Amino acid sequence: MDHGIVWTKGAVGSPAAGPEDVLRLVRGAVRGEPGGRVETLVAECRMCGAGEDEFEVAKGECFCVGCCIPLGVTDGDVCRSSRRWRLEPSEVPLPPASPGPGFEPADLPRCPAGHDVFQVGVALSFTAEGEVRGISVGLRCPVDGAVCLYIDDARVVSYAA
Template identity: 30%
Template sequence: MNVAKQPYRPVRIAPSLCGGCGGQAFFVLVNDCGAERERSGCGSRAFIADSEDYWEEDSWETERSGPAYCPCGRDKFEAAVAFSLGEDGSIRWVTVGLRCIADGFCGVHIDWEIDHGPTDHLLTMV
């Protein structure tokens, strides 16, 4: 059996921390255009990476749109963002992983391609 060899793609991973209170527990909204997180403690909101640029009303009409939920039914998570880098070091993909506060279940809830530049500023938008 011939298996196509996948090219190595470096990844940077960063945890989401609230800029206001430093907390790590969030409610997360996802749609086809990205993700927005709301701090469960202080209520502060922030878009992840370039989500705000593409957060459109039409993007809420898909199956992947709405609040993120764990299979246990809870909706409070710790979040981390993985940035897949291209050969030139620019960000090519953003992946949002969530860990349920209640039971520790982990999963990828949304990912999207980055097809514009420059991208360095997105590394701070987690």
Template identity: 30%
Template sequence: MSQEPAAPGSPGQGCRCPAIGGRSGALVFAHVPVTVAVTPARYLAAMAMDISGEWWRGENAADLAEYLEELAAGGYRVDRTAEAVCTDCDGRSFRLRADPLEGAVERTCVGCGQVLRMLDSGDFWEDAEPEEVVCPCGADVFDVVVGFSLHADDEVRWVSVGVRCITDGVLGCCADWKINYGPSSHLLELA
């Protein structure tokens, strides 16, 4: 009996990003399948995302945005997504360090070396224990998209940082966290 592909997450599941090995001091993101009531054909027809193997794969940032929408980290739907773009060179490929427990992600542009602590990560970086984010294939360069769940007043409720490996297209989420303060709508500009 063949098993149907599982969606990347379900309400209440959040991002699945456990350290599963790899380089010492590296956070290897992992998609841990969970079952939800979904028609798999919907996913197979959507954009270029491939869910047929062990890892979900995408061809571009749009696929990553869709992945985050399906993930629904924290149990909240994703209302908006924003692709990370370097403010110095317009680069879209990054190396990342993350602490998913503290809710902190730092990105380094591959093109120019600009380092930026994403969203409100700078506020928590001192307490964070960040590790390099690495794809299961061993690569460490990613497209990055942030998913935002919003309250009715457009204040941010939850953020999830999605990654797409440039080498093999594997999709993942390296960190997600609740935003429990306001105003928080400024975070929409800090992907």
């Protein structure tokens, strides 16, 4: 099964509705477990210091438009209180992670209108013991409001760094 990004048609509500739209999308995608909890957030770059909230997306990762530092979706940096991790697909395959340097055009998602910079919503599901169990990532085009689910409840597998 190939990974396919399915976008909403145009704006959800209105283009000015804001990144809350993508939070609703990822909140619905994460499957919490008994005794656990789900946390959602709109991603902002911690390195830029200016609250940069727009990202280019490639190879399963989100890169800040301001400083090009990855958000840490694929390795666990997105959740500072967690151990390092790698992702395994749940019911839906992960986005492609092409080998080699540089970005391949097929690795770069675009909204239906052709835009390639996004606001990112992240949902993390935690076990009853407080360990991250799964992650969903949604993308929202800040220009036209279109949203899609980029990573659908991927399993998080901890590893020692």
